Amino acid sequence: MKRIYLILSVFAFVFLISACSSDDTLDIEPYEYQPTDIDTTTALGKKIYEIEQKYDSKVIYNWDSHFIGNNANAFPPKAEKVYDFLLLMEEIWFKPYYNNEFLRENLPREIVLIGGSINYGEENGTSMSAAGQADSQYRINIGLVNSFDPDMDPESYFSFRYEMQKILHHEFAHILNRRYGLPKGYSDISKGLYLKNTHFSSLGGLEALNRGFIRPYGAVNEMEDFATLSEIAVTRSEETALYSLFRIVNEAGNGYDYIGITDFEKVHQKYKLLIEYYNNLGIDVQRIGNEMEQWIIEYAEEHDL
Numbered sequence: 535m536k537r538i539y540l541i542l543s544v545f546a547f548v549f550l551i552s553a554c555s556s557d558d559t560l561d562i563e564p565y566e567y568q569p570t571d572i573d574t575t576t577a578l579g580k581k582i583y584e585i586e587q588k589y590d591s592k593v594i595y596n597w598d599s600h601f602i603g604n605n606a607n608a609f610p611p612k613a614e615k616v617y618d619f620l621l622l623m624e625e626i627w628f629k630p631y632y633n634n635e636f637l638r639e640n641l642p643r644e645i646v647l648i649g650g651s652i653n654y655g656e657e658n659g660t661s662m663s664a665a666g667q668a669d670s671q672y673r674i675n676i677g678l679v680n681s682f683d684p685d686m687d688p689e690s691y692f693s694f695r696y697e698m699q700k701i702l703h704h705e706f707a708h709i710l711n712r713r714y715g716l717p718k719g720y721s722d723i724s725k726g727l728y729l730k731n732t733h734f735s736s737l738g739g740l741e742a743l744n745r746g747f748i749r750p751y752g753a754v755n756e757m758e759d760f761a762t763l764s765e766i767a768v769t770r771s772e773e774t775a776l777y778s779l780f781r782i783v784n785e786a787g788n789g790y791d792y793i794g795i796t797d798f799e800k801v802h803q804k805y806k807l808l809i810e811y812y813n814n815l816g817i818d819v820q821r822i823g824n825e826m827e828q829w830i831i832e833y834a835e836e837h838d839l
Contacts, residue, residue: 572586577617578613578616578617578620581593581617581620581621582620585620585624585645588634588638589628589634589637589638589641590638590641590643591641591642591643591644591645592643592644592645593616593620593645593647594644594645594646594647595610595611595613595616595646595647595679596610597610597646601646601673601675602648602652602667602675605654606652606653606654606664607652607653608648608649608650608651608652608653608675608677609648609649609650610647610648610649611647611648611649611679611680612649612679612680615649615679615680615682615683616647616679618682618683618684619647619679619682621684622682622684622695622698623645623676623698623702626695626698626699626702626826627699627702627703627706628641630768630822630825630826631817631822633816633817636815636816636817640706640709640710640713641706641709642668642670642671642672642673642674642709643672643673644672644673644674645673645674645676646673646674646675646676647676647679648675648676648677648678648679649677649679649680650677650678650680650681651664651665651677651678652664652665652666652667652675652677664677665677665678665697665701666701666702666704666705667705668705668708668709668712670712671709671712671713674705674706674709676701676702676705678694678698678701681694682694682698688833688837688839689837689839692830692833692834692837692839696769696830699765699768699769699826700765700766700769701765703764703765703768703769704761704762704764704765705761706764707760707761707764707765707768708757708761710815711757711760711761714811714815716756716757716760716811717760717807717808717810717811718807719807720756720759720760720804720807720808720811721756721759723746723800723803723804723807724745724746724747724753724759724800724804727745727746727753728753728754728755728756728759729753729754730755734750734751734753734754735750737750737753738750743797743798743801744798744800745800746759746798746800746801746803746804747759747762747801748762748763748766748801749762759804760808763801763804763805763808764808764819767805767808767809767812767819767820767823768819768822768823768826769823769826769827770823770826770827771820771823771824771826771827771828772820772823772824774823774827
């Protein structure tokens with residue numbers, strides 16, 4: 535089990551380079567449904583039609599740049615990659631909730647697939663790459679589709695699947711907090727400690743935890759704080775989420791310390807509020823985290839990772 539914790543902590547560290555882009559205001563304008571013709575004579579068309587009928591969500595992979603805005607650039611996915619990616623997306627995003635009614639009500643009306651990352655140029659001259667984007671209450675943009683291959687080697691598959699789980703549930707958390715707001719009292723826990731206009735790369739991992747953020751990107755604003763913690767709660771068991779080892783560069787910058795989030799009271803308080811929040815929506819995220827982690831353990835043991 536200690537080896538599995540190490541694997542989880544390594545991928546948690548790798549994921550620090552991934553970010554999402556989201557608007558931190560509630561967007562609840564009426565959705566304007568635009569019907570599309572779906573060719574159900576192909577396996578891909580049948581899957582897209584099935585998802586739309588089951589969840590009232592349209593999968594879009596032929597798109598133009600207006601989906602990501604004028605301040606970003608990206609490219610569409612390869613058509614031959616989309617079907618396999620949708621199977622993975624269903625397995626790690628939709629099915630774990632065991633609640634089609636909840637999903638039909640809360641999934642974004644449009645799921646836009648992107649071949650690679652969404653790349654942003656910022657006013658201060660820096661750039662940022664995002665693996666996902668909660669564009670509005672009604673649309674999620676999901677990247678890295680072209681990087682997936684169901685026949686990739688076990689270690690690559692393990693890494694990609696684990697990262698994509700966190701991306702998908704992170705972005706879905708944005709959809710939920712746009713619809714229902716944040717847990718009461720959540721943003722008060724780190725009041726005055728959010729970075730706001732300071733780039734998150736200036737914040738070290740240990741300092742982020744001390745301020746109440748599971749990783750530095752969570753310090754950007756209250757919404758990212760909630761989404762970064764959600765990605766942990768939904769993809770790890772309660773035991774691992776609370777007591778697992780996190781890989782943090784030590785103060786000297788030449789090694790790693792291993793610590794648990796129970797050492798950081800602000801993070802722990804937020805975690806408890808987050809679990810209650812999902813429970814009030816009828817979702818047991820700790821059950822989902824248990825099942826997600828069980829797959830990780832079994833897969834890692836089977837492939838000697």
